[in-house]
Amino acid sequence: MTAIQTAALTPALISFDLETLATVPGRIALFVEGEVPRSLAARRLDRLSRGMLSKAMGSEAWGKVKPGEALELAHLPGLVAEAVQLIRLPKKATSDETRKAGASVTRARGKADILVLAEGVARLEDLFLGLMLRAYDFTTYKTGEQTVKGAVNVSVPEGEAALEAARAVAEGVIFTRDLVNEPANVLTTMEFAERLTGLRDLGVHVEVLDEEELERLGMRLLLGVGVGSECPSKVVVMTWKGSDAEPFALVGKGVCFDTGGISIKPAGGMEEMTMDMGGAGVVAGVMKTLALRKAKAHVVGLVGLVENMPDGRATRPGDIIRSMKGDTVEVINTDAEGRLVLADVLWYAQERFKPTGIINLATLTGAIIVALGSEHAGVFSNDDALCGAFLKAAAAESEGAWRMPMGPAYDEKLKSRLADMMNVGGREGGAITAAQFIKRFIKEGQAWVHLDIAGVTLGKGDTGLAPKGATGWGVRSLNRLVADLLER
The missing domain is CATH 3.40.220.10 (Leucine Aminopeptidase, subunit E, domain 1)
Known part of the structure; x- marks a missing residue:
């Protein structure tokens, strides 16, 4: 459907x-x-x-x-x-x-x-x-x-160029909102991938990697998240090549529905977990905007599409899985699945594309909502220049973003008795330890920003530019970042 x-x-x-x-x-x-x-x-x-x-x-x-x-x-x-x-x-x-x-x-x-x-x-x-x-x-x-609804007629001289520029951004934001608002019985991993292939009509090169290819690549963390679902896991790679420069990468978590797996979530509010693919939705919206406005930049967008369900085959707490990178992860909590998806896709993005910079987005932790509420996304980074450029773009677009601390002391919480690391580090500093986990899959010298968008993806009420529901947060900021950083 x-x-x-x-x-x-x-x-x-x-x-x-x-x-x-x-x-x-x-x-x-x-x-x-x-x-x-x-x-x-x-x-x-x-x-x-x-x-x-x-x-x-x-x-x-x-x-x-x-x-x-x-x-x-x-x-x-x-x-x-x-x-x-x-x-x-x-x-x-x-x-x-x-x-x-x-x-x-x-x-x-x-x-x-x-x-x-x-x-x-x-x-x-x-x-x-x-x-x-x-x-x-x-x-x-x-x-x-x-x-x-009635028509909107605007009396203004010579407004065509401004209207087309605004339309390119609006279409990207609305593409993201539609994806986030869709129910999980409609927006399956297959349907999500199919909608992304539609970007080919705008000149975006789109590849869909299926489970057989993901297994060959060694993306066992990602596959381990989706193994309990009837919906096959996929990775979609979207490339917009508006210049001959080295690529910049955007990576999004696309958990089309998240029950928590075996570590099942409480029933209250679980229906909102249709928005757990928000990071992938933002990446898709940015790619659409870049194509519509014919951006003079080389950007690759990668999204890992999975569904986290309980099943007789599902990953269990205590299981140990080897990542594409080669590190082993002891899965303590199957509800901390987004970081597992990102770990493999981020490694693949770096191995294949060797990007000049990489930004990942995920509705990753409830801890970031406790810290920042619904006004700001959490920003984590290993690179002051890239982080500063993003924060400047977000401020210009009035999309709330706040840089959070990182540091090796938080790594202590991820130590495993049996494997190279655990996938969770306890309740204290939960958003930070999640970022520290992801950072382990970022290569030395690779400029990287992690955006935890759990609090800003779904508005509880009117947000000014959006009614209650999906906001499309991040499309405007990342589009501006591309213009500021890659098109000058």
Whole structure:
């Protein structure tokens, strides 16, 4: 079963005559700076509504509206429109404020068409991105009558380039959100791999490695995670070669469903483990964005796709497994499976591609949620330059990321009596010991960043640019990192 994928809303760019404002049906969205109507559109609306715009902008309610937020004015006199949405946007608004302003428009979107008067907005790409990202709604499995949303028409001169740039990013984010939102009975390892092969239409080279090939390569840690599932384990390799430079690698954990295996999770909240493939989802979204915008960079994205289930064949606590690297791992807890998947895929990525840098993403630990909540991903690294470049990109995209400590003292917790290491190191510093485990599969001198995205992948409520559910965190930051680091 292949579900219909959600496409990003693409606003229509129009040329609009302000003289016809009085007869515009539906909704009007207007960006204003202060407490007095100054733009041509604002002054025109003020005259038509007999000063109601001026009154609203001088009110106490408007004074509480922050940049990017809106005040709704319903059924103003002199206008056919059912509502005018006043959105505060300073002339020197930041990217984040401008995106929030765009999101304010589509957050209030209903059946009515929306006319967005955007002349004078400085950061058009950010405005369009906010419009498109907040228009997202995953309704694939809703069987009742669906509300048909109104069109979004934007009046702005020469906005085509900004719209296309924003669309490339939005499509990647939404691809990730769709993957994360899908239920596990639909997004099996086979279905996931099939959707990734669809990126070939955009010029991405896609290879799917099956279990026979993974066994030949020695990826026994990864195979040990999926051995209890009816869904075959796979590794998908996506290559975007927009330059002749040496490749940069992105690696994602794709556990399509995680019961914890034999170390089974508690029932409460287990349904959310459909999001445990979030790292792979982000890598897929980044690869789509790079292809859509024809990035002048060489990037390879690798994802390990498995399902962690209890079964008579499943890996048991106490089992010892040899990795592709050759190290042996005593599996103490089968619910700490993501690091096993990453260990083999990271080693394979380094052996085959010899990347200039490598970033892996995983919804890896509950410990990072305890430490950072849902506002920041945990960032672990052995390379200050690469880590700093990522943190700078994440800050520019307003995607929360916080560097966490690492150090050899934490390795003591991973010592095994029987094998080279254990896969867990106890409750204390759980996110750090997980990162220390992964670091053992990073070669000497290899620049590496590990992103623990367990807290930021699935929003418990509206996050500003996304409704409740999958956020698509990381696509924007990694796309910017590629542009900053590899395309200059």
